[in-house]
Amino acid sequence: MAARFRRFISEITVLDLRMSETIKRRSDGLSRRDFLKLIGAAGTGLAFAPFVPFGNFMPNPNQASLERVPAILPDGTQANINTYPVNHSEVITYPATGDPALDAEAFRKWQLIRLPAELGGESNDVSALRAFSMICLHLWCLWKYWPDDGRKRGECPCHGTMYDASTGIAYIGPASVQASPSNTLPKLTLDLDADGLVYILPPKFTANENGVIGYGRFA
Ligand code: FES
Numbered sequence: 001m002a003a004r005f006r007r008f009i010s011e012i013t014v015l016d017l018r019m020s021e022t023i024k025r026r027s028d029g030l031s032r033r034d035f036l037k038l039i040g041a042a043g044t045g046l047a048f049a050p051f052v053p054f055g056n057f058m059p060n061p062n063q064a065s066l067e068r069v070p071a072i073l074p075d076g077t078q079a080n081i082n083t084y085p086v087n088h089s090e091v092i093t094y095p096a097t098g099d100p101a102l103d104a105e106a107f108r109k110w111q112l113i114r115l116p117a118e119l120g121g122e123s124n125d126v127s128a129l130r131a132f133s134m135i136c137l138h139l140w141c142l143w144k145y146w147p148d149d150g151r152k153r154g155e156c157p158c159h160g161t162m163y164d165a166s167t168g169i170a171y172i173g174p175a176s177v178q179a180s181p182s183n184t185l186p187k188l189t190l191d192l193d194a195d196g197l198v199y200i201l202p203p204k205f206t207a208n209e210n211g212v213i214g215y216g217r218f219a
Pocket residue numbers: 136137138139140141156157158159160161173174175
């Protein structure tokens with residue numbers, strides 16, 4: 001995926017360079033009509049940009065498990081609804097490989113949030129939990145959940161996008177003005193066992209299901 005994305009970007013760059021060259025080469029004798037043709041061609045290319053399946057180029061992890069797996073907290077224990085505090089978040093890794101270098105990749109990082117009480121966080125079932133990709137949908141910085149009074153939302157430190165803790169929808173900042181699905185964070189589907197232990201169900205990384213990391217999800 002990453003290689004396809006790089007190839008796509010390099011093709012756009014080559015096209016851009018060729019157009020620049022043409023304009024430069026002909027700058028002395030470039031007629032107004034030729035110039036307008038070039039601008040028209042560039043405009044046509046941009047008009048089709050929304051229909052390019054950018055999600056296919058995103059470096060989503062491809063080792064997603066076919067079985068549910070435990071949601072492991074940074075201290076190595078499995079998250080449990082009976083002990084996980086209300087209005088609290090920690091970073092979990094999915095899919096985890098056991099290789100420290102791979103597991104450190106930002107595209108494997110998710111915020112496991114137990115919602116604040118006013119958003120249903122006191123329920124002792126899976127409805128109290130959310131797991132959203134930490135990759136901000138604007139320019140891929142890492143956002144995090146802030147539990148403080150007056151915040152209780154995801155915030156990106158780079159350009160100020162704020163995410164609703166319950167829905168993962170950007171409601172302030174640059175990601176909030178991006179067209180759907182690029183205004184809504186990808187999520188993991190969670191499950192509990194009889195003891196309250198938290199599991200991650202097998203995701204489908206498409207925009208219509210769990211979402212595409214770095215690209216978004218149709219809410
Ligand atoms: S990268 Fe998050 S707001 Fe720009």
